[in-house]
Each structure stands twice: as structure tokens, then as C-alpha cells.
Amino acid sequence: MVRTIIQTENMSFTYPDGTSALHNINIEINEGERVAIVGSNGAGKSTLFAHFNGINKPTSGLIKIDGEPAVYEKKELLQIRQKVGIVFQNPDDQLFAPTVVEDVAFGPMNLGLSDDEVDERVEEALKLVGMSGLEKRAPHHLSGGQKKRVAIAGILAMRPEIMVLDEPTTGLDPKGVDQVMEILYMLNSEDMSIIIASHDVEMVTQFADKIFVLHDGEIIGQGTPEEIFNDPETLKKAHLRPPKSAELLHLLNNNGFPCDIKLTVEEASHEILHTLGAESYHRLLHLVKNKLQHDLLHVLGDEKYHEMLHVLERNQKYVHQSRAQPLLNIENTSNK
Ligand SMILES: Nc1ncnc2c1ncn2[C@@H]1O[C@H](COP(=O)(O)OP(=O)(O)OP(=O)(O)O)[C@@H](O)[C@H]1O
Numbered sequence: 001m002v003r004t005i006i007q008t009e010n011m012s013f014t015y016p017d018g019t020s021a022l023h024n025i026n027i028e029i030n031e032g033e034r035v036a037i038v039g040s041n042g043a044g045k046s047t048l049f050a051h052f053n054g055i056n057k058p059t060s061g062l063i064k065i066d067g068e069p070a071v072y073e074k075k076e077l078l079q080i081r082q083k084v085g086i087v088f089q090n091p092d093d094q095l096f097a098p099t100v101v102e103d104v105a106f107g108p109m110n111l112g113l114s115d116d117e118v119d120e121r122v123e124e125a126l127k128l129v130g131m132s133g134l135e136k137r138a139p140h141h142l143s144g145g146q147k148k149r150v151a152i153a154g155i156l157a158m159r160p161e162i163m164v165l166d167e168p169t170t171g172l173d174p175k176g177v178d179q180v181m182e183i184l185y186m187l188n189s190e191d192m193s194i195i196i197a198s199h200d201v202e203m204v205t206q207f208a209d210k211i212f213v214l215h216d217g218e219i220i221g222q223g224t225p226e227e228i229f230n231d232p233e234t235l236k237k238a239h240l241r242p243p244k245s246a247e248l249l250h251l252l253n254n255n256g257f258p259c260d261i262k263l264t265v266e267e268a269s270h271e272i273l274h275t276l277g278a279e280s281y282h283r284l285l286h287l288v289k290n291k292l293q294h295d296l297l298h299v300l301g302d303e304k305y306h307e308m309l310h311v312l313e314r315n316q317k318y319v320h321q322s323r324a325q326p327l328l329n330i331e332n333t334s335n336k
């Protein structure tokens with residue numbers, strides 16, 4: 001049976017200065033889900049997250065954690081915070097101890113664990129985020145990306161059931177992004193629910209199985225990445241853009257090459273292959289490498305352009321190899 005771990009009912013929140021930040025939020029998040037909250041600056045993502053572990057208390061409506069309405073007393077809050085670990089948007093809001101090792105140990109120590117257990121968890125968490133060896137460093141002297149990793153380690157060491165990460169990849173280099181995403185996939189494969197807030201549509205598309213779109217404190221859309229990024233009106237309202245591969249397929253669609261909108265480069269290349277058929281595919285590849293190169297570099301950026309080119313070229317081989325066969329069934333699908 002599906003276990004709902006976070007559920008809000010008409011939850012609204014107004015800050016003490018009168019800023020109304022959330023209005024009638026109704027969301028459900030289930031055990032083991034990978035959820036992304038997307039929305040532009042000031043939409044209310046961080047405000048919403050601070051409700052998930054009881055930092056913020058709804059002004060009206062309610063939030064249930066693991067089926068129980070949140071209770072804002074010391075004992076109950078401790079229980080909630082053991083269950084829900086939040087990695088803040090800004091690591092400086094989280095890191096405070098004089099050394100990395102003390103910072104990561106702080107949470108587990110407060111759980112009343114033995115010294116050995118604390119040491120083991122700290123070592124494991126630092127290893128997972130690739131920060132072993134920096135135990136004695138002062139957190140405030142680390143780089144932005146290193147701080148982020150230590151902040152994640154501090155929460156990992158608590159072994160929460162639900163991990164909430166506010167902008168987990170901001171400020172990380174591409175390798176750092178991959179490492180953090182790998183950690184999140186690994187934790188999720190062990191049934192941990194992961195909730196992230198992000199502006200990074202490429203990452204969100206790959207990662208999330210459920211997306212909530214937040215705009216001006218309201219949920220204006222929810223669904224799978226496919227549903228959300230095929231809904232131009234909601235995206236426009238929320239000031240979000242679709243992933244680059246979807247933009248590319250829209251571009252093709254608008255230029256007389258009917259195709260379904262796909263969200264990853266890999267899927268998009270297959271869609272192009274199927275839509276165009278082998279011969280046109282080669283013509284397209286020629287265009288991409290020559291006449292359209294300048295425009296595509298502009299739309300996609302250097303990295304995505306070369307990623308796309310790589311996939312297209314790889315699939316070109318595939319087309320050659322498949323020529324003898326009935327063109328990969330392209331003839332049957334090219335009119336869809
Ligand atoms: N402590 C506070 N007091 C008053 N208003 C606040 C406070 N923190 C946030 N706000 C306001 O609440 C609204 C939502 O802010 P929030 O930080 O939740 O947005 P966000 O979606 O996380 O944005 P970003 O993408 O920039 O992180 C904004 O209008 C913001 O100005």
C-alpha cells in the first residue's frame with residue numbers, strides 16, 4: 001500500500017512582517033518518491049520546505065508528517081527532524097561548528113548515539129559526498145561546493161527517512177552535480193523519499209518522478225516531468241522554460257517536422273531518428289554540423305550542442321548498420 005509521508009491540507013503561511021508566502025497548498029508526497037518543487041525566485045519553495053520539518057508553522061490549514069498532524073512541541077519536533085532532514089539552500093545557514101567533522105557529528109550526537117556509532121556515520125557520510133580527508137578543515141574556509149557537500153553529509157549522518165534538499169546542485173561543478181545526483185539516486189533506491197527544489201530543469205527532468213509547480217505561493221501544476229514540460233501555459237505562468245531537448249523538438253515541430261516532445265537528449269535523438277527516417281536524418285546531421293551550428297549553439301549552449309551532436313553521430317552508425325533491415329521501422333513510424 002502507498003504510504004503518504006507528507007501531506008498538506010489547505011496550508012497557508014504568512015511571515016510575521018505580513019508577507020503572504022503560501023496559499024492553500026494541497027500536496028501529497030509518498031514514500032520512496034523523487035519529488036521536485038519548481039518555481040521562480042520568491043515563489044515560496046524554501047518557505048514550503050521549512051514546513052516539512054516544523055521550522056515554519058502553517059498560519060492556517062495543516063501539514064501531516066507520516067500521517068500525523070505536526071505538533072510544535074519540543075519532543076514532537078525532535079521526532080519530525082529525525083524523520084525529515086533538510087539541506088538548506090545556503091550552506092552557511094547550516095554549518096556552524098569549528099571543524100567539518102564536528103559539524104557532521106553534531107546531528108547524530110544529539111540523537112544520543114554511542115561515540116563509535118557517531119564516528120561510523122560521520123566517516124560514511126563524508127565518504128559518500130567525497131569529502132573524506134577534509135575532516136579537520138574549518139567549514140567557513142571551504143569553497144561553496146565543498147560547503148554544500150558537508151551540509152549534505154551532516155543530514156545524511158542523521159539517516160532520515162525523507163531527505164529535503166533546497167537547490168542541491170547550485171554552485172556545484174558538473175562533476176559535483178553528478179556526484180550529488182548519484183548519492184540521491186542511491187539513497188532513493190533504498191526507499192528514502194527525496195524532495196528537491198531547483199531551477200535546473202535539465203536535472204529535474206531526469207531526476208523527478210513527480211513535479212509540483214509553485215508560483216506566487218500557489219501550486220499551479222503537478223504531474224510527471226512529461227506532463228509538466230508539455231504544458232506551455234503553466235510553464236509560462238511560472239516563468240520556467242522547458243529542457244533544451246524539448247525546446248529543440250518544439251523548434252523542429254514548428255518547422256514542419258512533426259515529432260513528440262521528449263525531455264532527455266537520448267530520447268530526443270531517438271524521436272528525431274524515427275520522425276525523419278534515415279535519409280533525412282543524415283541531412284539533418286549535416287545541417288546541425290554546418291548551417292545550423294551557429295543557431296543551435298546559441299539555443300543549446302556549447303555543452304548541450306556537443307552532447308546532442310555526439311548522440312546524433314552515434315545513432316548515425318546505428319542507421320548505417322540497420323539499413324539492411326527495414327530501416328529500423330522508420331518507414332512505419334515516419335508519418336506519426
Ligand atoms: N523571513 C522572511 N520574512 C518575510 N518574508 C520572507 C521571509 N523569507 C522569505 N520571504 C518572502 O516569502 C516569499 C517566498 O520566498 P522563498 O524564499 O520561499 O522563495 P523561493 O521560491 O525559495 O525563492 P528562491 O528561488 O529565490 O530561493 C518571497 O516573497 C520572500 O520575499
Ligand SMILES: [Mg+2]
Nearest residue numbers: 045046089166
Ligand atoms: Mg529558496
